[in-house]
Amino acid sequence: MVATHEMTADGISVFGKNSDREPNEAQFLAYFPAVDYPPGSSLHCTYIDIPQAEHTYNVLLSKPFWIWGAEMGANEHGLVIGNDAVFSKAPSPKEPALLGMDLLRLGLERAATAPQAMEIITTMLEQFGQGGNCGFSHPEYYHNSFLIVDPRQAWILETVDRRWAARQVSGAASISNCLTIGSQFDQASADLVSFARGKGWTKEPGDFDFARDYSDFVYTTFARGRQRCQRSQGLLRAKGRDHTLFAMFATLRDHGEKGEANFQPDRGIFEFNICAHAGYGPVRATQTTGSLVAYLQPEYPLYFVTGTAAPCTSVFKPVWMDTGLPDLGPQPVGTSDPATLFSQHEQLHRATMRDYRRIELYRQERDQMEARFVRQALELAGAPKEERLAFSARCFAEACASETEWLERVSNAPGQTRLSWHYALAWKGFNQQAKMV
Numbered sequence: 001m002v003a004t005h006e007m008t009a010d011g012i013s014v015f016g017k018n019s020d021r022e023p024n025e026a027q028f029l030a031y032f033p034a035v036d037y038p039p040g041s042s043l044h045c046t047y048i049d050i051p052q053a054e055h056t057y058n059v060l061l062s063k064p065f066w067i068w069g070a071e072m073g074a075n076e077h078g079l080v081i082g083n084d085a086v087f088s089k090a091p092s093p094k095e096p097a098l099l100g101m102d103l104l105r106l107g108l109e110r111a112a113t114a115p116q117a118m119e120i121i122t123t124m125l126e127q128f129g130q131g132g133n134c135g136f137s138h139p140e141y142y143h144n145s146f147l148i149v150d151p152r153q154a155w156i157l158e159t160v161d162r163r164w165a166a167r168q169v170s171g172a173a174s175i176s177n178c179l180t181i182g183s184q185f186d187q188a189s190a191d192l193v194s195f196a197r198g199k200g201w202t203k204e205p206g207d208f209d210f211a212r213d214y215s216d217f218v219y220t221t222f223a224r225g226r227q228r229c230q231r232s233q234g235l236l237r238a239k240g241r242d243h244t245l246f247a248m249f250a251t252l253r254d255h256g257e258k259g260e261a262n263f264q265p266d267r268g269i270f271e272f273n274i275c276a277h278a279g280y281g282p283v284r285a286t287q288t289t290g291s292l293v294a295y296l297q298p299e300y301p302l303y304f305v306t307g308t309a310a311p312c313t314s315v316f317k318p319v320w321m322d323t324g325l326p327d328l329g330p331q332p333v334g335t336s337d338p339a340t341l342f343s344q345h346e347q348l349h350r351a352t353m354r355d356y357r358r359i360e361l362y363r364q365e366r367d368q369m370e371a372r373f374v375r376q377a378l379e380l381a382g383a384p385k386e387e388r389l390a391f392s393a394r395c396f397a398e399a400c401a402s403e404t405e406w407l408e409r410v411s412n413a414p415g416q417t418r419l420s421w422h423y424a425l426a427w428k429g430f431n432q433q434a435k436m437v
Contacts (some may be wrong), residue, residue, distance in 0.1 A: 001015070001016045001017065001147075001172070001173070001174040001232045001233075001236060001248065001251060001252075002014070002015045002016075002147060002149050002154045002169070002172070002173050002174070003171070003172050003236050003240045003241075003244045003247075003248070004149075004154050004169070004170045004171060004173070005151070005152065006170045006171060007170070007171045007172060007237075007240065007241060007244075008240070008241060008244045009241050009242045009244070010244075012151075012244075012295060012296060012297050013149060013150075013151055013152075013154065013296045014240075014244045014245055014248050014293065014294065014295055014296065015080045015082070015147070015149045015248075015292075015293065015294040015296065016248040016249075016251065016252050016291070016292070016293045016294070017071070017072045017082035017147070017252075017291065017292050018252050018274065018275065018276065018288040018290075018291050018311065019062060019071040019072055019082075019288065019289055019290040019291070019292075020276045020286045020287060020288050020289070021064055021071070021136065021286055021287075021289045021290075022135070022136045022137060022138070022278075022285065022286055022289075023278045023286075023287055023289070023309070023430045023434075024136070024137070024334050024335070024430060024433050024434045025064050025065070025066075025136040025137075025289060025334065026064075026065050026289070026332030026333060026334060026340065026342040026343070027062055027063060027064055027065070027071075027289040027290035027307075027309070027332075027342065028062075028063065028065055028307065028328070028331055028332050028340070028341070028342060029060070029061070029062055029305055029307045029319075029325055029328060029341075030060075030061045030062075030063055030070075030325075030331075031058070031059070031060050031061075031324045031325045032056075032058070032059050032061070032109075033058050033324070034055065034056060034057050034058045034076070035055070035056050036054065036055050037052045037053065037054055037055070037056075038054075039054060041054075044068070045068045045069065045098055045099070045102040045106075046067050046068040046069060046098075046099050046101070046102055046132065047096035047097065047098075047099070047132045048096055048097060048098065048128065050098070050124070050128055053109065053110050056109040056110065057075045057076050057077065057108070057109055057110070057112070058075060058076040058321055058322075059073055059074070059075045059076075059105065059108045059109055060073055060074050060075075060303060060319065060321055060325070061073035061105065061108075062290040062291075062292050062305060062307070063101070063105075064101070064136065064289075065331060065332055065333055065334070066136065066334070067099065067101050067102075068099075068101075068102055068105065069099055069100075069101030069102035069103070069104055069105040069106075070101050070104055070105050071083055071101055071104070071290070072104070072290075072292045073104065073105065073108050073292075074108065074292075074294055074301065074303055074321060075108040075109070075111075075112075075321070076321050076322070077111075077112040077113070077150065078150055078151045078294075078296050078298060078301040079107075079108060079111060079112065079113065079114065079117060079148075079149070079150045080148075080149050080150075080292075080294045080296065081104045081107055081108055081117060081146055081147065081148050081149070082104075082146070082147045082175075082292075083100045083101060083103075083104045083144050083145065083146045083147075084144070084145050084146075084175050084176055084177055084225075085100070085134070085140075085142035085143070085144065085177055085223075086142065086143050086144060086145045086158060086159075086160075086177060086178060086179050086220075086225075087142055087143065087177070087178075087215070087216040087218075087219035087220050087223070088143055088160040088161075088179070088214045088215060088216050089199070089201060089214060089215070089216055090143075090160050090161055090199075090214065092131070092141035092142050092143055092161075093129060093130060093131030093132075093141070093161060094131060094132070094133075094141055095129075095131050095132065096131060096132040097128055097129040097130055097131035097132055098124060098125070098128050098129065098130050098131075099130065099132060099134055099144075100130060100134070100142075100143075100144025100146075100159075101134075103121045103124055103125060103130065103144065103146075104121075104146065106120060106121065106124055107120050107121045107146075107148070113150050113153070114148045114149060114150045114153045114154065114155050115153065115155070117148050118148055118155055118157055118166055118187070121146065121148075121157065122157070122164055122166075122189070125159060125162055125164060126162050126189065129161070129162055130143065130144060130159065130161065130162070136334060137334070137433065138285070142219075143159050143160045143161065144159050145157065145158040145159065145175045145179065145180075146158075146159075146175075147173070147174070147175050149294070149296065150296070151296040151297070151298045151301070153168065154168065154169050154170065154173060155167065155168050155169065156169055156173065156175055156180065156181060158175075158179050158180065158181050158210070160179075160214050162189070163188075163189045163191065163192050163195060164188065164189050164192070165181045165185040165187070165188040165189070165192055165210045166181075166185060166186055166187040166188065167181050167184065167185045167186050168186050171237070172232075172233045172236035172237045172240065173233065174228075174229045174232040174233050174236075175229065176223070176224075176225035176226070176228040176229045176232075177219075177220070177223035177224075177225035177228075178211070178215065178220045178223065178225030178226050178229065179210060179211040179214055179215050179220075180211055180226075180229060181210045181211055182209045182210060182211050182212065183207075183208060183209045183210070185210065188210075192210070193208045196208060196213045196214065201213040201214065222270065222282075222283050223272065223283075224270075224272045228272075228273070228274050231254065231256070231257070231273075231274060232251055232254070232274055235247070235250070235251045235254060236248070236251060245293065245295055245304075245374060246371075246374070248293045249293060249304075249311070249316055249370065251274060252274060252275060252288075252291050252293070252311045253274075253275045253311045253312045254273060254274040254275055255273045255274075255275055255312070256271070256273045256274075263356055264356060265277040265279065265353050265356055265423070266279070266416075266419045266420045266423035266424070267420060267423075269281040269283060269284060269422060270283050270284075271284070272284060275288055275310065275311055275312050276288045277310065277353065278426065278427075278430065279422065279423050279426050279427075280422035280423060280425060280426040281422070281426075284426070287309065287310065288309060288310055288311060289309045289342075290305075290306060290307065290308070290309070291305070291306045291311040291314065291316070292304070292305050292306075293305075293316060297381070299381075300320065300381040300382065301320075301321060302318060302320060302377055302378070302381070303318070303319050303320070303321070304316035304317065304318055304319075304373075304374070305317060305319055307328065307341050307342065307396075308341060308342055308344075308345035308346075308349070309342070309345065309346065309349050310349045310353075312359065313345070313348055313349045313352050313353075313359065314345065314349075315366055315369060315370060315373075315399040315402070315403070316370050316373070317373060317392065317395040317396050317399055318373055318374070318377035318391070318392055318395055319392050320385075320388050320389075320392070322385055323385045323386075323388050323389040323392065324389065325392075326389060326392050326393035326396055327393070328341050328396065329341055334433075334434075335433075335434050335435045336434045336435055336436045341396075341400070344400060344403070344404075345403060346434075346436070347407050348403050348406055348407045348410065350427070350431070350436070351407060351410045351411055352410055353427070354415050354416065354419065355413075355415035355416040358409075358410045358413055358415065361406065361409045361410055361413060362402075362406040362409065362410075365402065365406075366402075369398070369399065369402065373395050376391065377391070377395075
């Protein structure tokens with residue numbers, strides 16, 4: 001999601017994203033400094049080798065542990081990108097190529113602005129293609145969409161195999177697991193329309209609509225991408241202008257129209273909200289495993305990250321690109337490791353999900369802590385790097401200590417005596433796979 005500078009009270013664009021992956025597909029925060037490479041160097045992405053750039057920028061990524069690329073991240077120029085899976089009538093390529101997450105990281109490492117990132121991603125897409133397994137424990141294949149934002153511009157780029165369309169956006173805009181670009185777009189691949197006509201998806205020459213003509217019905221419908229796009233845009237427009245940063249936090253934690261008081265994660269097998277929670281069946285096989293919010297003030301872009309699953313049970317902590325990350329411990333894997341930030345938080349997350357009413361035991365403290373982190377981080381915008389890095393480290397440490405205390409409260413609180421059988425069965429399997437006792 002993005003609220004561009006045209007709609008915010010302070011004229012600063014704000015970007016936010018939830019990364020939805022398998023429950024045990026640990027996500028972690030990674031910082032890679034700028035590097036100069038000799039001419040002719042090669043780069044190994046997740047599956048294939050491509051030519052390396054002679055210079056790459058500093059990047060901050062929130063990424064699945066086993067993939068070279070990332071679902072979201074930022075670079076030293078205030079460029080931020082998020083990607084989502086989309087599904088089309090055109091088959092998703094299974095041959096190993098570049099993953100959408102690889103394309104995202106390539107855009108961040110090699111571009112300084114949103115238009116440059118679009119050019120890099122589309123060039124790489126057309127040259128090397130996208131394809132290969134994107135799933136952790138279960139094979140999954142899909143196409144990709146991207147929200148590409150810098151302090152002055154925001155673009156949506158949507159792809160199907162090596163074809164693509166792009167549209168510049170302003171105000172509140174979002175992407176999800178669906179194609180959103182219709183008949184109006186600013187740039188596109190050369191054969192986008194002719195391919196659809198050749199397949200019979202577009203009946204009349206002047207009646208092309210990318211989303212309508214290319215979209216798959218089944219996956220797009222059950223992923224509820226269109227509903228989440230509409231919901232996120234509506235929430236940002238309703239409350240985002242004066243307090244956009246906090247509105248982005250709240251929107252990423254949204255559990256749907258029924259409201260927070262009525263949210264029960266063990267109900268239903270098709271429920272999939274902005275703040276996504278796993279359950280039984282293929283529709284709820286994934287959940288939010290990491291979240292990022294970018295406050296793109298031009299001189300000192302500020303990023304708030306969870307580094308943990310489920311923003312509703314997590315704390316957004318501040319980091320800066322020029323300082324790098326504080327020491328967050330070892331990189332997580334696909335099974336529980338109490339030494340990692342991701343697994344430490346999973347104890348609290350999964351205990352809360354056994355009875356979501358337990359969130360009230362720490363929700364107010366979470367919000368107050370975040371408000372203090374935001375206020376102090378904004379006050380430190382021009383402070384020396386060492387001071388800002390130390391502050392970021394203190395925020396992570398305080399959040400971890402509080403989550404340990406919250407876990408004790410949650411564990412000692414009475415919970416639901418009976419969960420729906422399908423939800424209990426699903427989480428028994430997830431916990432066994434993660435080797436969580």
